[in-house]
Amino acid sequence: MTQLDERLNERKHQGIEKRIQEALESAEKIIKENGNPPLPPKSADANIDSTVELLLLKQHALVDIYKKGVAEVKPYLNKKKELLAQYITHFEQRIIEKQEETKSFSENVSAEKKALWRDVPYCYWPNLQEVDWDQYDFSQEFLPEYIFFYQLKNNKDQTIVPLVIPFMRNNSTLIIDSNVSKFISWGTISPLVTDMLILRLCTMLPYSSQFCLLDPSGLGEAFPYQSSLPATRDLTLGTSRVLEDIVTDIVRINTKVLNLNTPRLADVAPEMRSGEKFEFIVAANFPEGYDRRSIELLAKIANSGGNAGKYVILVYNPNAEFPSGVSLELFKKLQNGLGDRGLFTSQYLTTSVYKQREDLKGTINKVLENIKTRKPKATSLSFEHLFDTDNTDAWWAGDSSREISASIGGAGANKDGLKIWFGESQDGRSSSHGIVGAQTGMGKTSLYQVLIVNLACKYSPEELQFYLVDGKFGVGFECFSQLPHAKIVSLHTSPELARSVLEELVDEMERRNQLFKSKKVENLFQYRQLQESNTRQKLPRLMLIVDEFQILFEDDQDMRGSVLLKKLAEQGRSVGIHMLLGSQRIENNIPQNEDAITANMQMHIAMSMKAENVKASQKFGPEGKKMISACTLSGQVVINDQGGSDGANVAGRVALLDKTAREEMVNDLQDKWRTSPVEKPLLGQIVLDGIEQPSLLDNTQLKTLFNLYSIRPDAKQWREFAELPVYSGGLGESQWLSVEKPVALWLGKENNIHGQAHIVLKRDDCQHMLLVGENRAARLGMLAFSLLQLMIMHSHEQYQMLVIDSSIKDSPDDSAIKNVIDRMSGDKKVYTDDSAQYIDHLKGVASDMEDRKSMSNESLQQQPNIYIVINDAQRLREIAAPDHNQGNDNVAYSLVNNILKNGARLGIHLIMSFDDMYAVSKVMSRKEIEREFKHKIALQMDQRSSFDLLGDKNASKLQEKGNAPVYAIYRHLAKDVLFKPYCIASNREDDEVNSVSATIDQIVEMTSKWDHS
Template structure:
């Protein structure tokens, strides 16, 4: 007898160890591969059921043989089962009602098990779970009708709380209480079927199953769950959950339809929850005296959860109904990211998703030889900036900075693209961005500078392609593998501002755009233009060929004139959606895309920091041009060839210098050029006639800043002598502070003016700085002689006159020649008033604006250029 007992003990021990080992192995595999949790959901669910079965058998065997000797082993096994339960019923599927809240499911994720109560096993407690969605039907029976209905309410609330609003359509057949049993779910708009509607309802479900099998699954997939998993997207059909609250047995005619649904419904997303009728093919839940048992948990007693409070059900259903009315929420930016960043080559084009389609699959947008350029349209507030963020994030996650270079320009008032550059709150930047321009709605010249830069790049690539006998970028990259030839994408938001009016800026911009659109495709330069409406842009009239190059059209809700005239898709799409059309907007090529919320700063920062940390060595931060920021005067350092401002990164060959302008002659820095590179505007002061400067206008602070930046930059280039005169009270403080900073400077007042305007030959340059020279009394003849003869003797006048007529008066009157002024900077002076000083007939098209100036150097410029006067801080700190 003892030997038999010992053998039985060893058998039980072996069974317990084997069951525990199986459960631990599955648990370890599930936890170490959470990324594959959806694929293994069914495996975990089966392991949970197997573990419970073995636990019950082991418990019974242990009690019948050696009573509680191996209870510790069984408790360990129960702990493993509890861990498995947490994996296959996360969040709202298993949390207690006191802590319960809905859980947003993962995209394409498969639903798990649902809690109905708990199983108590000595010192271990685990949730009791049952399958439903994509897994089973339920048949609930028992001796307590209220408890049975409470189980059904709890299962429904958990199923709805673990799916998105609208993913489950609920129907209730309640002939006894006419819908009152589950009335708390009414805000969801569920369908109640009365006593006479059972037959038609079952017929409708059978027809629905037939349709799904024929048109959706079509023999390619065995179930909607398999289809959803294969496409990693949203379900093509919602689940249909039908609650049948029978008070009697089902009639034979209806029983046949019911059996068909029980056999084929789960694969097609149709699930029955049946009360009061015995059926085959459903998961059974039996309620007796406040406890329950299920097919999954075996005969282990379940302590049933109390029914969820009716007010909690109603509040959840109202919230879900409100979300359903608002339409589907935007997708996540993370959904657009590939598994591995920077794994694509741009040699043959760029392809990246911007959102998901109606079937849940990502919709990819191409840029390459066809289509080469994109046009984005939508009214204010429709989400253009968000769409651009999503597209750029998707592109930058797939192509590394050597494959893709970005130039970004935003003409609306705002800093949409500033987040891609280093800032005071975030030091990271998007490694692909070479240039970002923000707040440039008043600086159309910067947009023109960008187009000129792209035009230069186009010519460089065309010349390289010619040398290598290549016709497109892919061939050039194959022939010149060591070259730096990334695809360039230039995004210009609200580009209609650049083309506003019929002035020289708009005319040149259209010409450059047309050339880039026509020839850019073969050299890997792509334009993305965004606007509210292109129909009213005067500069495009008669240039239909330009817009015709933009064959990729993306229309946001209520967009006008982006798609073809007979294509009305943009008028009916909801918020967070767009129409993507790669065939110039013709109706047959529409793709409807749901866009992610890419404007969320936290989501974007997560992606940007990931890319920034992976940036290659030597990757420099992008250039940020902010039209609302006044640049500070750079720190100057001496150089053998003159000077270079360390902060600006310019060279002696910058604008304002040329062999004809004096070669290595000293250069006065007057402000920053509005250009792709942050370079100073400089005036060479050689020995040629006319090497003097006139600052024109009444803005005191800016005039003083220009004179100060010129003097400080000249002082940094070697020995020089400065003479300063100022009789205007508003400017005397600035002039005095400048004198204090200059190494060799004399201050002249009214009694010294005769000596000031004497031209004395010297070995070192002499610069006369005149603050409001039109206010200096007398000595006009001496001033004119200095302007005419001084440059040849290395004496140069840098003077400020408050208007052009006052300058002419000082130079001899209305008929006087102005040749002595070879360069000028105009502040608040209208373009027409500058006609006598400029070769442009009628004067330049200049409309004064704050902290901007018009600079013209007769020896360098054909037309004046706009510059930004520096902010000059004379404080020693």
């Protein structure tokens, strides 16, 4: 034991004698418990015998050291490598040479040491240059609580001995004091050890590390690979300024990220650290080139920055002098990374170091290139940390009268520390509206979804309702089409439709202002206090969320979007209306009233954005911009609820709400609402899709009609429904006179929230409908569904039909109209596609018309309405005007012309469909079109045709942005209504055909209930 004791005495100045002593005691215990190992017999060569005994004990000591070291770093097993064997190779050989029985013991020890390193992660391997880094996935991170240095001894018996030094564990400041031998200069060993250390840190924390590489004397020469590192500090501002920024970061992390339960950044779970990185400040050639201020700041960071994840590494040059007044004594927790000067004793090591430095360049390049090209492993914070997803009975306990708030994720050590709120807080602070900036793919949609679901769980639909608007290509809100809180869900939204949502909210704001004025209150909170006992009059807060909100300003020549936005921004909060506007950048680029609008947006939310957008932002101060720049992964976010002011920034990570869990929660919320005893509004959810054609079954006015009346409405009820405002689900028709026998026929969906394009046919002159356009699916859809709706408007004895279908046989959906007719009730309906018969039917209608002329008003009121529908009228040559009717008599033309001029006031209405205006012009003149048809519907056509039909070129611009969706114009008097018509798919195998059949079935079923109640 004498030689080992001497070695321990030599190492006392390094502070590791205790570790070796513990290892020796462990080795003695092993020997005592397992019996003494066979030793070689005593020989005259006492030195050799003593060496053998030393080697055996030393092997036990090394095994124990490695067992403890591997346990400390918690190796997650990856690769097989027989590395530890190299440390005892020489010892094995000496023992083998000395005695055979010792060989057996040596082999057992070697196998044990090999097993210890068999599955240790690459980043802990002694020689990082032996690793195949192309096979390493960099998916895990390993905190360097201890750093593995490898001390070298080279004397008569060369040995490589591992040394483990505490680093993060005790917030050490590493000092690389490489003036260890007269044979090795400081400039020889220092670069190798420093580069190896940086490389090891990169492999342990490939995506959670940041480096601040200081080299004021060499102007960065010490770190030629700096530009390839995953993240580095910008040093252009100077050493002192950079170090001051790091001190500021330490204060922020200590005060805003850490808490009593998690006093160190290293204790914060990876998914909670968000943009916070562990930073390693490496000072090369220290203290050469460092002024007093820089050294003091370095010492401050070294002594106090460990908990905040800031660690200093001093590459010490003992030949350099400190500025006056400072010294190494400023650094309180120095830990020498190289240790015992006696370990480096030969020229052989010098040669080895030079070779390793050369080999290391390739390894550094390979490691950094792999880190750059791989994606970091996704870490996520579960939504369950934010809300109890299982206890549905506890949902909807929130009161929105003063404010609404929800957590969207974790900040620092707080798993629900990312708060978004709107309203007025208890301390009097206001948060009216908010903006969100994030480039594509960085988690903006996930943020919206987490926020919406959390708010929907916390507040009932009586307390909170959403208006959700996706931009042109967005479908992020499609998953909320069944959410009971979602009053409006708009997908693939067109600019005009997006502005109509603003218009709807402005109208609601004005209605609420009038209500508050009548109750002599100033805001929603005061009103809710008055109405506390009357839940039927409870007003919910309304939250508008618009993704890609620049759509509000597209094609907006009169700046209506900006005007509406300004009204909501300035007045919305007091009536409980809030906006959250999202874009790919935090700047608004609002074309008008920007200052007035943004002044009321206190909630600023930023995720990863392009560097130039962050730099140019006026929405965050310097602190916020730095924090945003640190957001490099999807879901990382910075939230500021004080208009972007520094000091109010909170960085964190948005929680993960996967598709399955989200769908389950929406279903649970829907079930909870369905079983709630609260009286449900007549007008339910409105789902809009900017690229799809509408469905008659989604018509909110139709839904309201059937919700209001369980039996067929009488004349008074029809009038009540017609006069009901559009926003309440009514027709909004103020001139609905029962004596005129009015009938509403829906054609499609207007390009706004509530509007449903419809015509009202009544007993008055010129009450006929002309439909022109080449889009056959749209013409067929409007005709077929108009006929279907006659069952809604009339009982079967109140109407008659003559349908003349001249469409080409075997053309797509040629039977669409006939299928509708076959399912309709009543027997006074005639369908013909025989050109030889339809004139006789027209003569019958003309005869009825003559009879009606002589009836009294009372008798005429009792007569059913007669609808004559001519599909593809361009194929009926017989109805052409005399100038175009070559070789034919004018009977059909005269009949049609007579009905046009005299039929409508007698309750006989003509609905005609043509494929183009040239065909129309063969039947009637432009003047007749204008005079006889008060209801004209135009699909896409050329400019000349548009002028002939409408008097302007509007119909030629309907599809200028593409073929889908199909648009149409309804011209009534001097007013144009832009809408998307009901269509029938042109492909028989298309799902739309099935949906048409389902629509027919459902309308038949609903009207049947009316008639049999």
